[in-house]
Amino acid sequence: MKTNQIIQNYFDKNYFKKKKILITGASGVLGSKLAEVFLELGSDLILIDKKIKKSSNKNIRSLSVDFTKTEKLERILIKEKKIFKKIDFIINNAAYTGTNLNWIKPLNFQTYKDWRFAHKVNLDSIFIISKVLSKEIIKSRGKILNIGSIFSDLVPNFFNYKGTKMNSPAAYSISKNLLLQLTKWQASYFSPYVNVNMISPGGISRNQNKKFQKKYINSTPLQRMCKEEDIIFVVLFLLSNLSNYITGQNIIIDGGYSIL
Ligand SMILES: NC(=O)c1ccc[n+]([C@@H]2O[C@H](COP(=O)([O-])OP(=O)(O)OC[C@H]3O[C@@H](n4cnc5c(N)ncnc54)[C@H](O)[C@@H]3O)[C@@H](O)[C@H]2O)c1
Structure with a gap:
């Protein structure tokens, strides 16, 4: 590729125009921001959540x-x-x-029902969606992006939650860890037609307990919690042509939390 083509691809504002993007958890904090960004870029959206408002915008189908x-x-x-x-x-x-x-409780209060539900939402749904839409995504030479968490790889440091009402249930970490394996499996299965990657954000700053924030930030080399835009930039990169040679990877967006 010539240098000017590389630069043109990098700045191609129309790349996401008319692209059909399915976003799950689209009523949530990150999901709704992602929807906003892709709408601005001219994409057609299929937004799914447990409960989502119907939209009058013809570029949005809400389920x-x-x-x-x-x-x-x-x-x-x-x-x-x-x-x-x-x-x-x-x-x-x-x-x-x-x-x-x-469900954010000490282990003896964590229920099997929540364990199953967490696996159904965080893992099983991703298997079902890729299975049902496999032909379509292969046909469009598309990309799949799974959103994990630093707990896709690490386990919680329970010291951070001491003296707060916060906790981190087993099912969250375990289902996100299994999602990493599913990501690699999907990447292998869908190759060479579809790139499948995962991103694993660290704790996003959301008015958490001050004690927790202080301890968490002290354990983070970049000395702050994650922001939504830190994640959105990586999502744009992983869905763009700039990442065409990346598949089956887990990009950790944690300000260095996991290196210590
Ligand atoms: N908030 C953080 O600190 C953080 C850190 C690392 C990773 N993440 C990941 O980022 C992603 C977005 O997180 P967020 O903070 O925006 O969370 P959020 O709770 O705001 O959004 C999650 C969405 O998933 C939907 N959902 C939950 N159960 C569902 C069900 N049964 N059926 C259909 N939809 C269901 C919710 O309704 C919600 O809209 C998640 O995958 C999360 O694990 C978040």
């Missing part, structure tokens, strides 16, 4: 689906793909997270 109902998710996707036909990128962002869930 409310509860991922703990795995068979229903599969049925809906089979029906829907006849409508949306092509798919370029899939961003698997939904997660059984702390918000609105009463």
Whole structure:
């Protein structure tokens, strides 16, 4: 490739225009920001979440689906793909997270139900989505991006939660770790047609308990928590042509937390 072509690709503002992007967890904090960015770039969006508002924008198709109902998710996707036909990128962002869930508890209070639900949302849904849309994503030579967490690889440092109401349930770390293996499996299976990667953000700054923030930041070489834009830049890179030779990788966005 000539130098001017490399530069042109880098600055190609129209790259995401008319690209059909499926984003799960699109009502969530990161999911809704990702949707906003891709809408601005002219993409057509399929936004999925447990509960999501219908949009009057013709470039958005919103689907409310509860991922703990795995068979229903599969049925809906089979029906829907006849409508949306092509798919370029899939961003698997939904997660059984702390918000609105009463599962952030010490181990003896963690329930098997939450363990299963976390696996269904954080892992099983990603298997189902890639399975149902496999032909379409191969046809468009698309890209899949799975969103993990630093706990895809590390385990929580429970010292950080001492003296706070915060905790980190086993099912969250374990399901995200299994997602890393699924990412590598998908990357191998879909090659050479579809790139599949994962990003693993560190703790995002969201008004957490001050004691926790202080300890977390002290253990982070870059001396701050993660921001949504730190993640969005990497998402744009991994869905763009700039990352065409990267597949099966887990990019850790943690300010260096994992190196200490
Ligand atoms: N917040 C952090 O500090 C942090 C750190 C590392 C990684 N992450 C990851 O980033 C991604 C986005 O996180 P966020 O902080 O924006 O979380 P969030 O809670 O704001 O968004 C997650 C979304 O997933 C959806 N979801 C949960 N259960 C579902 C179900 N049963 N069916 C369908 N959808 C369901 C929720 O409704 C929510 O909109 C997640 O994959 C999360 O694991 C977050």
